[in-house]
Amino acid sequence: MTRPAVLAAVVIAASLLVALTACSHGNRVDLGGDSSGNLVAAIAGEPDQLDPQKTSAYFSFEVLENVFDTLVEPDENLEMRPALAESWVVSPDQLEWTFRLRPGVTFHDGSPFTSDDVVYSYRRIIDQKLANADKLSAVTGVTAPEPSTVRITLKQPTPNLLTNLGGFKGLAIVERKNVESGQIATHPVGTGPFAFQSQTSGDSITLKANPGYWGGAPKVSGVTFRFISEPSTALSALQAGEIDWTDSIPTQRVAQLKDDDSITLAATPSNDYWYLALNEARAPWNDVRVRQAIAYAIDRDAIVQATSYGTAVANQVAIPKGNPWYTPYGAYRHDVERAKSLLREAGAAPKALDMLVTNEYPETVTAAQIIADNLAPLGITVNIRTVDFATWLDEQNNGHFDMLMMGWLGNIDPDDFYYAQHHTDGSSNAQKFSNPEVDRLLDAGRIETNRNARAGDYAKAATIIADQVSYIYLYNPSVIQAWTTRLSGYEARRDGAVRFRTASMASGGVA
Amino acid sequence: MAVFTHPIVRFIARRLLYSLVVLVGVLVVVFSLVHLVPGDPVRIALGTRYTPEAYDALRSASGLDRPIVEQFFGYMGSALTGNLGVSFRNGDPVALTLLERLPATASLGLVGIVIALLIALPAGIWSALRQGRISDVIVRITSQFGVSIPDFWLGILLIALFATTLGWLPTSGYRPLFDDPAGWLRHIVLPGLTVGLVAAAIMTRYVRSAVLEVASMGYVRTARSKGLTPRVVTFRHTVRNALVPVLTITGIQLATILGGVIVVEVVFAWPGLGRLVYNAVAARDYPVIQGAVLLIAALFLLINLIVDVLYAVVDPRIRLA
Numbered sequence: 155m156t157r158p159a160v161l162a163a164v165v166i167a168a169s170l171l172v173a174l175t176a177c178s179h180g181n182r183v184d185l186g187g188d189s190s191g192n193l194v195a196a197i198a199g200e201p202d203q204l205d206p207q208k209t210s211a212y213f214s215f216e217v218l219e220n221v222f223d224t225l226v227e228p229d230e231n232l233e234m235r236p237a238l239a240e241s242w243v244v245s246p247d248q249l250e251w252t253f254r255l256r257p258g259v260t261f262h263d264g265s266p267f268t269s270d271d272v273v274y275s276y277r278r279i280i281d282q283k284l285a286n287a288d289k290l291s292a293v294t295g296v297t298a299p300e301p302s303t304v305r306i307t308l309k310q311p312t313p314n315l316l317t318n319l320g321g322f323k324g325l326a327i328v329e330r331k332n333v334e335s336g337q338i339a340t341h342p343v344g345t346g347p348f349a350f351q352s353q354t355s356g357d358s359i360t361l362k363a364n365p366g367y368w369g370g371a372p373k374v375s376g377v378t379f380r381f382i383s384e385p386s387t388a389l390s391a392l393q394a395g396e397i398d399w400t401d402s403i404p405t406q407r408v409a410q411l412k413d414d415d416s417i418t419l420a421a422t423p424s425n426d427y428w429y430l431a432l433n434e435a436r437a438p439w440n441d442v443r444v445r446q447a448i449a450y451a452i453d454r455d456a457i458v459q460a461t462s463y464g465t466a467v468a469n470q471v472a473i474p475k476g477n478p479w480y481t482p483y484g485a486y487r488h489d490v491e492r493a494k495s496l497l498r499e500a501g502a503a504p505k506a507l508d509m510l511v512t513n514e515y516p517e518t519v520t521a522a523q524i525i526a527d528n529l530a531p532l533g534i535t536v537n538i539r540t541v542d543f544a545t546w547l548d549e550q551n552n553g554h555f556d557m558l559m560m561g562w563l564g565n566i567d568p569d570d571f572y573y574a575q576h577h578t579d580g581s582s583n584a585q586k587f588s589n590p591e592v593d594r595l596l597d598a599g600r601i602e603t604n605r606n607a608r609a610g611d612y613a614k615a616a617t618i619i620a621d622q623v624s625y626i627y628l629y630n631p632s633v634i635q636a637w638t639t640r641l642s643g644y645e646a647r648r649d650g651a652v653r654f655r656t657a658s659m660a661s662g663g664v665a
Numbered sequence: 666m667a668v669f670t671h672p673i674v675r676f677i678a679r680r681l682l683y684s685l686v687v688l689v690g691v692l693v694v695v696f697s698l699v700h701l702v703p704g705d706p707v708r709i710a711l712g713t714r715y716t717p718e719a720y721d722a723l724r725s726a727s728g729l730d731r732p733i734v735e736q737f738f739g740y741m742g743s744a745l746t747g748n749l750g751v752s753f754r755n756g757d758p759v760a761l762t763l764l765e766r767l768p769a770t771a772s773l774g775l776v777g778i779v780i781a782l783l784i785a786l787p788a789g790i791w792s793a794l795r796q797g798r799i800s801d802v803i804v805r806i807t808s809q810f811g812v813s814i815p816d817f818w819l820g821i822l823l824i825a826l827f828a829t830t831l832g833w834l835p836t837s838g839y840r841p842l843f844d845d846p847a848g849w850l851r852h853i854v855l856p857g858l859t860v861g862l863v864a865a866a867i868m869t870r871y872v873r874s875a876v877l878e879v880a881s882m883g884y885v886r887t888a889r890s891k892g893l894t895p896r897v898v899t900f901r902h903t904v905r906n907a908l909v910p911v912l913t914i915t916g917i918q919l920a921t922i923l924g925g926v927i928v929v930e931v932v933f934a935w936p937g938l939g940r941l942v943y944n945a946v947a948a949r950d951y952p953v954i955q956g957a958v959l960l961i962a963a964l965f966l967l968i969n970l971i972v973d974v975l976y977a978v979v980d981p982r983i984r985l986a
Contacts, residue, residue: 394828
């Protein structure tokens with residue numbers, strides 16, 4: 155290039171840079187006409203689909219929590235409160251529940267919400283055998299005697315019916331027209347505080363406020379959910395004022411962020427839990443003493459520190475302290491000698507352990523490395539097998555593992571915590587645990603209407619499950635979220651539900 | 666019709682025909698592969714809410730319970746007419762999703778390759794002409810650094826500097842060029858730089874060695890000895906002849922970027938093909954994987970064709986046949 159040409163190139167480049175940065179006043183990303191002024195939330199991935207009754211993805215529920223309603227819903231203490239149902243009465247034999255629906259509620263497209271919608275929604279789940287049908291397994295009939303009344307009949311008393319109906323948006327009330335037109339998976343219509351507006355594949359979903367929401371009009375004009383899976387990018391975007399809220403946060407920076415005055419950080423203990431399970435269909439793991447040896451050999455505190463940088467709480471049972479269903483239990487401690495003597499007692503000397511983990515959940519990979527170290531003194535070589543989640547599910551399903559680590563999310567009622575995983579007939583009992591007393595207690599808990607008696611059943615079951623090492627429970631993680639100090643009226647919830655219905659944004663631009 | 670007998674037109678027509686055959690082959694291979702890979706799309710869609718009843722219901726609703734051969738011919742038949750099926754996960758038409766993702770990927774690829782060329786051509790030529798001198802050493806060390814830097818780390822550094830600290834540019838996201846040209850430009854600078862710098866480091870080394878190779882040729886010595894000015898020797902005799910291998914590597918780099926730079930897309934929350942494929946593979950969303958691989962293969966073939974035509978343009982000795 156000639157000298158003048160070089161000069162010209164430099165001038166052009168410089169003016170381009172100036173032009174670019176000149177219009178960056180405030181940094182706030184204007185997402186276009188339909189979403190300016192919205193609360194911008196960054197979630198860590200894109201929803202797979204927006205049909206609340208069909209999806210099982212947390213990213214979907216983060217969005218749909220704001221679009222759909224259930225008959226009842228959990229408050230901040232996870233007690234069930236009226237939502238689309240205003241009140242209900244239970245027959246003396248506990249087999250008939252009559253719900254009185256909230257009057258004047260409409261779907262986002264303007265059609266009125268009636269008892270027919272409730273019947274349609276529940277029948278869809280039951281008849282199409284959707285994944286959430288087990289929540290309605292005791293239901294024998296759903297009828298609509300009047301437009302404002304729904305009657306549910308049961309084959310047995312079901313004390314946790316309300317939790318089953320409202321614990322999460324998987325049992326949302328959907329609109330028949332929306333389902334039958336095939337639109338629900340991409341353009342859902344609900345009754346919730348925000349209405350679906352648009353989705354840009356791979357980028358964002360925009361909701362707009364529903365001014366006629368039965369719980370009061372939202373205070374923000376809408377919510378835009380952006381998909382930012384890299385936590386350090388999401389955090390940078392929050393600090394730069396491009397987004398207002400995120401739960402995509404690098405765990406290792408939580409401690410440092412607590413001291414940052416420019417954002418609000420919440421680390422709320424959750425009801426989720428992570429556990430190890432040993433395959434009882436394989437020797438020697440079918441011997442309870444061998445399983446107990448593993449439980450003594452692992453260093454739970456080290457695992458908590460490495461996987462969560464201390465933000466999680468170690469626990470030897472599923473339910474965390476502070477939950478009404480909590481059972482104190484602390485039989486195990488990190489004790490290699492005890493582990494060795496248990497192995498001797500059992501006459502077992504396992505040389506290798508096939509541990510199944512998945513990079514979909516990096517905590518399982520991290521924990522496996524510590525566990526490998528913990529089991530080395532017992533002469534056990536842990537072969538860590540890291541696979542993607544689809545393969546992991548296959549391997550779990552087929553029983554191709556000695557030990558696996560996984561988490562269970564969004565639990566409210568103890569039936570959620572135990573039945574599927576520890577009952578002989580449980581749908582998630584991949585470890586093949588079978589204990590007649592546990593089966594009896596879990597069956598009893600399902601129908602026991604006296605709360606104290608029910609709590610007693612589950613406390614006994616929890617103790618046997620831990621003693622017999624169906625699972626080696628590890629810890630309860632925290633729900634970690636951060637938001638701008640301009641955002642108020644929002645709380646991080648223990649069940650991980652993200653509700654923006656009462657959120658408001660202080661006016662005034664970002665610096 | 667003289668235009669159809671022009672050698673370039675005949676060449677392109679024949680290549681397009683070959684491409685179609687290749688694409689059918691790609692389809693067969695990718696269909697077999699996705700079905701052979703362990704992992705069940707129905708199982709993963711149900712996640713922890715798995716029950717045998719729900720499994721069977723969803724499996725038949727997705728058409729996965731039909732014999733594999735029937736599924737294959739059904740898919741081939743509709744794919745050849747441009748219907749790539751619908752996503753298992755949300756029922757969206759795959760062709761539409763791909764078209765929605767393509768502009769972001771194409772933007773990133775083109776901007777990245779332009780940045781890479783703007784850096785690699787001058788740096789590589791300069792370095793070759795000054796072989797062994799201090800400026801050559803600096804270029805070579807810098808490009809070695811560039812090749813070794815992980816792109817996610819470079820991306821995070823760029824965000825930290827230009828978005829968080831200086832506040833000049835947005836951290837992440839994408840705007841369509843035609844809806845919002847200024848927004849498009851502001852959003853593409855950092856991911857474009859990340860992709861471009863990494864590609865530039867690779868390409869600088871190719872440009873340098875291509876120029877060095879040509880510079881050792883007899884005709885360059887002849888040109889110099891007959892008294893042509895160094896500038897004429899450099900640009901007319903050396904650089905022009907070095908362009909053919911440079912074109913090759915440019916095509917490969919561009920195709921690689923278009924095929925999905927997943928890491929850069931993740932860091933900048935860029936709605937490109939790479940993340941789409943990644944998520945589809947994780948969910949075993951067969952129609953999306955198949956459609957995306959088909960599109961990427963088509964892009965590869967197209968770029969190859971363009972590069973081959975350009976060979977003839979930059980070097981008249983090359984005949985298209």
